[in-house]
Amino acid sequence: MIQETFNKKVRKSKEITISTDLVVIGGGTAGVCAAITAARKGIKVTLVQDRPILGGNASSEVRLWILGATSHMGNNNRWSREGGVMDEILVENLYRNKEGNAVIFDTVLLEKVLNEENITLLLNTAVYDVYKSNDTKIESVKAFNAQNSTEYNIKAPLFCDASGDGIVAFKAGASFxxxxxxxxxxxxxxxxxxxxxxxxxxxxxxxxKETDKPVKYIPPAYALKDITTVPRYKSIGKDDKGCRFWWFEYGGRHDTIHETEEIKYELWKVIYGVWDYIKNSGEFEGVENMTLEWVATVPGKRESRRFEGLYMMKQQDVIEQTKFDDAIAFGGWAIDLHPADGVYSELSGCTQWHSKGVYDIPYRSFVSKDIDNLFLAGRIISATHVAFGSTRVMATTGFCAQAVGMAAAICIENDLNPAEILENGKIKELQNELNIIGQSILNVPIQKASNLINSADVKASSSLSLSEIPFDGDWFQLSISSAQMLPLKANQNYSFKVKVKATEATTLKVELRTSEKAENYTPEVIIETQAFDLQKGQQFIEVSFSKRLEKNQYGFVTFLSNENVSIKTSNKRFTGILSVFNGVNKAVSNNGKQTPPENIGVDTFEFWTPHRRPKGQNIAMEISPAIDDFSSENLGNGFVRPYIKSNAWVADLKDEKPTVKVVWDKEKELSEIKLFLDSDYDHPLESTLMGHPEEVVPFMIQNYVIKNLEGEILFTKQGNYQTINQFKFDEKTKLKGLIFEFDHPSENVPASIFEIYCA
Incomplete structure (x- = not known):
């Protein structure tokens, strides 16, 4: 028994002091990715989260899906899903939770953090004060956990504010x-x-949810009475749920920090009023057995403070795709701004303007210009309101925060402040360390000197020479214009033989297109157009283009819409090969073509986007000359996803046992081997609600062995589904070479690898 007598003084809570290398405040996607990245580099991290679970807006408390540059596959940003830890989390969630259960996603995030022995996780713990050792340096933060009635004093040389509202940066006096x-x-x-x-x-x-008997609904007194005050009420569907109601938004004319509770009550008013409308208005059939299963108790915040860093991103950086020497990530979500009146606005729920491709995000935007030892992460980074409209989304914030975690590790190792990463070549070190974990910084490959495979003789048992995409699929009606994307060579004349079926005599137009910028996939440049007179029925046509691409990049063999024509597709899928369609994706303001008003600094261009699997088959064709873009030379080129070319070694499907042999002229000491595999960076992998067709993407190598040159098995992998496979030797091991033996993912998909990394 514990018993204390009366105390005239105010009692103090239990106090715990923690000394660590890096304090990350905020456990959303940004904070989680920063903490994991730093911890894996060997530094001690304390992750402080004021909620009972991780994930922020992606958690089961809010249930917004994670998205970034892939934008629901609704833009021209091909193969742009965020890499590194962000990718690892989303791929893990796909394998365990392809249906998109937000509660299961909570467990994925928590497991990832708890598995890191260098992370001390404090849930239900709110940072409320900051102590500085001088005007520009934070010494510690103070936090309180109401669940265990404990105060924490957390000291560190480095701090990362990923709290959303920027509590630490604000209390520390940083400009915002x-x-x-x-x-x-x-x-x-x-x-x-x-x-x-x-x-x-x-x-x-x-x-x-639907139940097995009628369920009545009596709204609370505070529920919205007049649904017509919501201008978009007629777009409400009885089966809609979750973040498909992203436009249930309020608070843009309020203080989104200090009036959050008032905003929450207004949103509850809307939700319960909407459900009253669905259940009791008589406007909906089949709602008698429906009931409310869950209503959020925490609002998902979009915007509050933005803090000033060493550089402030602006609209032009997004739209014009500005190149930065200190780029550490890329973005690609549209500039997505919403009317201040939110759900009560007569305007569209959002205004989204896309760039033609992904864009650089510089390291300087994550370093406070005022506080020497403070990193910024999440939605509070240094960007204007307009640029923030793109950088704010969760896959982007998690992706970028990996750079903060890696930079913090470099700072601790070298006794640096965050800004000093920009000096003495450390930014190059940061970029390379990030790329080694899958960051894929635009036009910045893994440094060849850091990968021992580049000093080896590398031979594969076979390499794909794509002379045919087999004619073994269904017919696809050209009710929309369609194109086959292929990595083409400059100054080369290509011919393509396709099979079409016409319901009547008609004319089909075929174009060869490409992008102005080699790294983009917006086919705004029409190189050549040809017209073919078709007879009724099935027939082959051969398209021989006389004009050529001026540089190596993806070309689009484009078939313009004609409802009287269908084209033969293929069941075969290949890494770096994709079909795209000039269709519509209303979810991201894609109406087939972006046509902005004049003088807003946004480009006009067409959208050519893939269809989600199981759709989206390649267009069957014979190709001459064959596309030879898949050799083993790609295995050390430093790019770990398609970018301008496939960047992959792809085996021939007829090769029954695809093998790669790596031989050095003398023994090398190896501590680790990494394989960078194809988890289809074009698929968005929304974390919740949406659902996905497979738990393992079709391009993924699942089974393989790694041997030494004597045939001794070093590592075996069965049932793999992750993008990056890492094998660490217990101690440095001298080897003259390695043999990798793979199984094809399936009879329709050949084995492929982007990079073999040896160090």
Whole structure:
């Protein structure tokens, strides 16, 4: 028994002091990815999260799906899903939870963090104060856990604020902004003529379910009475749920930090009023047995403070795809801004303007310009309101925060402040370390000198020579224009033989297209157009283009829409080969073509996007000359996804036992081997609600062995589904070479690898 007598003084809570290398405040996707990345590099991390679970807006408390540059496959950013830890988490979730259960995703995140012995995780713990050793340096933060009634004093040389509202950066005195900059300040044509304080608001969602008997619903007194005050109420569907109601948004004209509770009550008012409308208005059939299953209790925040770093990203950096020497990640979500009145606005729920491709995000935007030992991460990074419209989404914030975690490890190892990473070549070290974990910084490959495979003789048992995409699939009606993307060579004349079926005599137009920028996949350049007179019925046509590409890049063999024509497809899928369609994706304001108003600094262009599996088959064709882009030379080129070319070794499907043999002229000491495999970076892998067709992507090598040159098995892998496979030797091992023996993923998909990394 514990018993204390009366104490005249105020009692103190239990206090615990923690000394660590890096404190990460905020356990959303950004904080999680930063903490895991830093911990895996060997430094001690304390991750402080004020909620009972991790994930922030992606958690089961809010249930927003994670998205980034892939944008629901609704833009032209091919193979752009974020890499590294962010990819690892999403691929793990796909394998365990392809249906998109937000509660299961909670467990995926928590397991990832708990598996890292260098992370001390404090859930239900809110940071509320900051102590500085001088004007520009944080010494410690103070936090309180109401569940265990404990105060924490957490000391460290480095801090990362990924808290969403920027509690640490704010308390430390760092410069910040709220609202929109004027057009004049940064020359952003999409910015308003005058600065204003309106923000993107909060959102809350609900889930409903069908039961086996009628369920009545009596709304609470505070529920919205007049549904017509929600201008978009007629777009409400009885089966819609979760973040498909992203437009249930409110608070843009309020203080989104200090008035969050008031905003929450207004959103509850809307949700319960909407459910009353669905259940009791008589406008919906088949709702008698439906009931509310879940309503959010925590609003998902979009915008509050943005802090000033060493560089502030702006609209032009997104749209014009500015190149930065200190790039550490890429973005690709549209500039996505919402009306301040949210759910009560007469305007569209969002205004999304896409760039033609992905864009660089610089390291400097994550370093506070005022506080020497403070990193910024998540939605509070240094960006204007307009650029923030793109950088704010969760896959992007998690992806970028990996750079913070890696930079923190370099800082601890070298006794540096964050800004000093920009000096003495350390930014190159940071970029390379990130790429080795799968970051894929634009146009920055893994340094060849860091990969021992580049000093070896590498031979494969076979390599794909793509002379035919077999004619073994279904017919696809050309009700929309369609194209086959292929990595083509400059100054080469190509011919393509395809099989078509016409319902009547008609004319089919075929074009060879490509992108202005080699690294983009927006086919705005029409190189050549040909017309073919078709007879009724099935027939082959041979398209021989007389004009050529000027540089090595992806070309689009494009078949313009004609409802009277169908084209033969293929069941075979190949790494780096994709069909795209000039269709529509309303979820991301894609109407087939982006046509912005004049003078807002946004490009006009067409969208050519894939169809999700199990659809999206390649267009069957014979190709002359064959595309030889899949040799073993790609295995050490430093690129671990398609970019300008396939960058993959792909075996021939007829090769029954695909093998890669690596031989050095003398023994090398190896500590680890990494394989970078194909988890289809083009598939968005939304974390919740949406669901996905497979638990393992069809390009993934699942079974293989690694041997030494004497045939002794060093490592065996069965049932793999992850993008990066890492094997560490117990101690450095001298080897003259390695033999990798793979199984094809399936009879329709050949084995493929982007990179074999040996160190």
């Amino acid at each position: 902004r709220m609202g929109a900059e004027s057009k004049e300040e940064f020359g952003e044509l999409f910015a308003p003529d005058k600065s204003y304080g309106e923000l993107l608001g909060h959102s809350m969602y609900f889930y409903s």
